[in-house]
Every structure is written in C-alpha cells, then in structure tokens.
Amino acid sequence: MQMSADQTETVPSGADDADPMARLRALRGSIDNIDAAVIHMLAERFRCTQEVGRLKARHHLPPADPAREAEQIARLRRLALDARLDPDFAEKFLAFVIREVIRHHEAFPRGHESAPALAGGVAR
Numbered sequence: 001m002q003m004s005a006d007q008t009e010t011v012p013s014g015a016d017d018a019d020p021m022a023r024l025r026a027l028r029g030s031i032d033n034i035d036a037a038v039i040h041m042l043a044e045r046f047r048c049t050q051e052v053g054r055l056k057a058r059h060h061l062p063p064a065d066p067a068r069e070a071e072q073i074a075r076l077r078r079l080a081l082d083a084r085l086d087p088d089f090a091e092k093f094l095a096f097v098i099r100e101v102i103r104h105h106e107a108f109p110r111g112h113e114s115a116p117a118l119a120g121g122v123a124r
C-alpha cells in the first residue's frame, strides 16, 4: 500500500547530505508534532461522537448510520486523493475510528441520560 510517498517534504530540506542526523532529528520533531495534533484531534472527535451517542440513546436512534458513513467514506477518499494520500488507507483509518465510535454508542443505556465512564479510550 502506498502510504505517504509524496509527504516527505514537511521540513525544509537542503542539509540532508551535509548533516543527515540533523535532518533526521528535524524530521522526527515534525513527526512528533503531527502525532500530537492527531491525538488532540481524535480526542476532540470522540468528545463530539460521545455527545452524538448520548443524543441517540436518549431518543432511541440506532447507534450506526450506514448512509452517513458512506458519505463520509466518499468524502474522505476524495480528500485523500487531493492530498496525495492512499484513499484505501484513508478509508480503513476512518472505518477503524467509526467502529470504535459505534462500540461506544452501543454501550450507552438506551433512553437514559448517563454516559459510560470512558470516551474513545479517554478518561473524562
């Protein structure tokens, strides 16, 4: 699977050959920043989906919405293509996240106010 062959220029290049270890450190610094951003964004997403789960449980709506998911997959695949990211990878990643969200939604007591103690694996 092609992952991110076109995404290697996140840090200005130039000194690669002169000081490869400095270049490696710089790239890894960017990778760490990106990983932190991904974690914060996922936490924010799970806060939203927990709210959706609460709403669905209160109003007896089904935990999963396959039509909505199909729209999201199509949109993410388009975004991935534009960003030169493998759309299959984008789809698998979204499916993985959504599966976890639905698992949480199924755990909500139906027609009840209270939420489970954990949201997206994050203590609240």
Ligand SMILES: C=C(O[C@@H]1C=C(C(=O)O)C=C[C@H]1O)C(=O)O
Pocket (backbone or CB within 6 Å): 049, 052, 063, 064, 065, 066, 068, 069, 072, 097, 098, 101, 102, 105
């Ligand atoms: C969050 C929702 O519940 C589920 C989870 C989704 C998601 O994580 O994006 C999308 C659709 C639903 O299967 C929703 O219906 O919007």
